[in-house]
Amino acid sequence: MAPLLAVLLVFVVAPLAFVVAVSFFHYDNFAIIPAFSFENYADVLTAHLTYELYVTMIWFSLLTWFFTLIIGFTVAYFLVFHVRNPLIAIGLFLVCTVPFWTSNVIRMISWLPLLGKQGLINSALLATGVTRQPLQFLLFSDFSVVVSYVHLFTIFMIVPIFNSMSRIDRTLFEAAADAGSSRWQTLLHVVVPLCKSGIALGSIFVVTLVMGDFYVVKVMSGGSRASIVSAMYDDISTLLFPHAAANAVILMIIVVIMVSLILRVVDVRKELASQR
Amino acid sequence: MLTAAGRRPWTFYALAAFFALYVAFLYGPMICIFILSFQGPQGALVFPMRGVSLHWFAELVTQTETGDILGAISRSIPLAIIVMAATVAVSVAGGLAFRDRFRGGAALFYAVIVSLVAPGYVLGIGIGLMFQLLGLPAHWYSSALGAQLTWTLPFGLLIMFAVFGRFNRSYEEAARDLGAGAGQILRLVVIPIVLPGIIAVALFGFTLSYDEFARTLQTSGSTNTLPLEIWSMTTNVTSPVIYALGTVTTAFSFIVIGAALSAIALIQRRRYGRALPVGRH
């Protein structure tokens, strides 16, 4: 516990204290003036832009959450209950991890040759005569942003759900089958409730990742969208630190609220402690 | 261990197909990377292929035109290993401790959540500023290490929540009744059961660190980690050399994984030959 506490105090609490302090400072283009003023918060909260950004990003979060949950749950279910050799399960799991060892930056760039006007997919569609014109919406659109999120973040759903599922006692399946429940009923009434902590944790990861993203939106929307963090980044580029700090504080509060809503549905700590 | 006893249900084939589709989706862009890395010196980042050669692999080694990729890798890998080790140790300990309610537990838990959701770039600036004010030198192994832990620890700890959730404590109690000490219980009972979870946390720790960008940007001091180097390279002429890097990384990973899994399979077969299987199978 002590190392965890130390890391959190030194590298989270202390620097965030700076951020919170700076969010109350005055500033102009050339200097930051210590003060205690709410003007930065007022600026952020009264800007129409802020709401647009949050609506966009929450919408992206929901879409991504939905798709990653479906895919993540199915994949985890397959690996836990259908792959009988644990070594093969670990091997398949690693196959899902390997692409992540190539930097995200490179993998983002590589969508262009796949989804672009002259990319592999459009070339295939044109060659087979499915379409006459290259499909533009494949790249630089909300579609490509969500595809990319799902691509990057599904693993964060698979891992916790996989671990929850591994803990399920398999005799329960037999019991359920004996009691005459169908596969579908077993899934809904036995498996899902028993891995709700994994689902909740995966959801926390995915929502946090999307809300904090700046790179995927920037690249995959072709710059036709801004995210909360990319707007913050633009502030920092020209040293509007106090404004960015206020933005950061608000973002943190909102995402913590989103996380606690998830925790209200599934109290993972209680799940953990109740196994007596 | 169960072997293929009896016919597999239709759901197996449906789910296996689904899994295959997911893997295809995961590797779609990677395949472009593999193909395009074998272009000639005129190569671009998009199709059509411009010549075929190993030019960009040679460039990766000689680094005449690019930034210091090899130097960046030589920092990123040790950093990822340290982060991985620390993440596993702290997460397992934390996961065990959180099984009991303790004073300040809720506060600590929410501190972990804040650590997870804090905007990385801003947090990194805060950490960098703090090191500057305290007169501490910022390096990849000091400030960047700490910054990355604020990212990997929440992941590790929360995954351990999923691992320890539903963990049946009667195993521990049984071991204690049989006279096992605390260390023995941890080593012989707890760890073998949660081993897949620990592997997952280790993989996450390594991967998240190796890919970390936002928190590292202002904390890695005067030298870059790999993601920073690659990102800064994109402000200039970018060449398929980064694709060559992706191809080498993937090929290398598959060789290591293949070797490790075969080794484990071999060891297991020998062990099963000699003694009764240990563990939960």
Place this chain on the structure above:
Amino acid sequence: MAQRRKNGARIGGVDANTAISRRNLLRAAAAVGAAAGSQVIGAPTIWAQEIKDIELRHVGVSYSVVKAIGDQASKDLGFKVTMQNLDTSAAITRFITQPQTVDIPDLEGWQTKVAVARGILQGIEVKRIKEFDNILPIFTKGEYEGKKVSRQGISPYEAMYIEKKDSTKIVEGVHDWMTFLPQVYNADSIGYRPDIVGHPVTRWKDLIDPTYKGRSAILDVPNIGIMDAALALESRGDLVYKNKGNMTRQEIDTTINALIALKKQGQFRATWTTFEQSVELMASGEVVIQSMWSPAVTAVLAKGIPCIYAPVNEQPNGKEGYRGWCNGMGLMRHLSGKKLEAAYEYLNWYYAGWQGGFVARHGYYSPVPKTAEKFMTANEYGYWYLGKPAADVIKDPYGAPIAKAGAVRDGGSFIERFTNIACWNTVMDQNQYMIQRWNEFKSA
């Protein structure tokens, strides 16, 4: 490929049997390096023994802070120069928040203005810069060829001087202390695909011409992108700005509203942030016209795809012109003693010509063309600086051919470009409002 494999690979390839010859080879290489060094800078002015442990950290964007240049400087100077690349935003943030982790910050004019105000720099003493008198007056006096250089935006001259070494106030006129030493600069305009666009582009308004609907792009760095947009709107005749580099709130509103309208009409296929994105947009055919940097055009050409860098010379009606930028090196305030001496050596090395020759082959310019010329062939100097047709094949810094004999550089000579600068990269007084409105354009 074989010819490109450098010594390094061959040295790495020798086996244990030839370890002795390898050592000899390394010694020989070191000797060559030392000889080359003394040739370039003459007798070292500080003591070789004492400086060899010095390490200078030069930090900045990758098109300006180049590893190959740092390696050459280390070889010539006898102390170590390490280059760290960050993007523009990360770099300025590092300079401001962690000044101790940087020795030589690489700054644009507007960043210099901000950095000086924050007191993280020390002045550069004019009389210690050997080639000061040969620096083009664009930078030192704000004029060129008898013509005042545009003051829209933040021109390098505008951010050039302070009165005392540790002053935090930039002043007009020529003084004894400089804030930053210009090292590389260019004039940006539009890049286009002549095979698809079909006519020569010389005006910014083509960027927002409905003919290229869904096939044009602009730069997504707010304080630069908005100027490209302003140049296009001015060119189309929407409005005349008092100062495109320092717009009023009203001018910002007009510009952003026009951009939003254009976006809604589907004018822009994308906006780009990094150099690489601009190259790929063009090379992949996603975009046929966009605001672009000269070396990005070169990079597209190097892939065998036709691409032209539009010569947007100023028109008699005052419209058009390039957007100029300039990166220079500062001295962090914490530098002192031997390290400061080494830093001055390093600054002077930049003006000795090797670097000027190197960046020219990228399509960039040195502030001291006189010394750069010595490190270029007559053919190269004629092509890159004088706008003459190439007498022979022109190669990039790494030896790849980028222009055939007879080709002429787009945009003509150096003089043509730099007498036609309309505005400079900037940070506006209404910066925060502008960034907010820019992001509204992006999320519209």
